[in-house]
Amino acid sequence: MQVVFNHGKESGPWGIKIKVLAKTAKNVGMGVNSIDYQGMDDPDIRVKKLLEYIERLSEPFVLVGSSMGGYVATVAAEKDSCKGLFLMAPAFYLGGQADFDQITPKCKINIVHGWKDTIVPVENSWRYAKRTHAQLNVVNDDHRLVDSLNQTNALFKEFLQTL
Numbered sequence: 001m002q003v004v005f006n007h008g009k010e011s012g013p014w015g016i017k018i019k020v021l022a023k024t025a026k027n028v029g030m031g032v033n034s035i036d037y038q039g040m041d042d043p044d045i046r047v048k049k050l051l052e053y054i055e056r057l058s059e060p061f062v063l064v065g066s067s068m069g070g071y072v073a074t075v076a077a078e079k080d081s082c083k084g085l086f087l088m089a090p091a092f093y094l095g096g097q098a099d100f101d102q103i104t105p106k107c108k109i110n111i112v113h114g115w116k117d118t119i120v121p122v123e124n125s126w127r128y129a130k131r132t133h134a135q136l137n138v139v140n141d142d143h144r145l146v147d148s149l150n151q152t153n154a155l156f157k158e159f160l161q162t163l
Helices: 016-027 043-055 068-079 122-132 149-161
Strands: 002-006 031-035 061-066 084-088 108-114 135-139
Touching: 002 016, 002 043, 002 068, 016 031, 016 061, 016 149, 031 043, 043 061, 043 068, 061 068, 068 084, 084 149, 108 122, 108 149, 122 135, 135 149
Parallel strands: 002 031, 002 061, 061 084, 084 108, 108 135
Antiparallel strands: none
């Protein structure tokens, strides 16, 4: 199985969170890749790029997304059959063309969001999780989730082991 990482608007394909989570994915025997969206501010253009990538995959995959990358991964997951969706402070209900009151991927969904997030309100993840029955883990952190990275990584490992 391959884990495909999707970074946020202000980060890059191999930021600290992705490096830590990628190591965990490799340790449980999964392949990893991270799509480079730098310079692409429109989330819907990013979705198109991700869909083109996953169409070429010959193995099952998991999508991981942080912030805008969570938006991108969720929209793509609904259009394609992924095995799981792991989201960190996903940018739901903030604009773009996606209607997150309608998007419901048919895979296991786990969301991690910080109580102190001032960029994407935690209520947005709660709203989405309630409607889709996704697992929501709220941690004592802000949008970047750096202070809770060990906790997020443990949740990610547990998530991968249940797929």
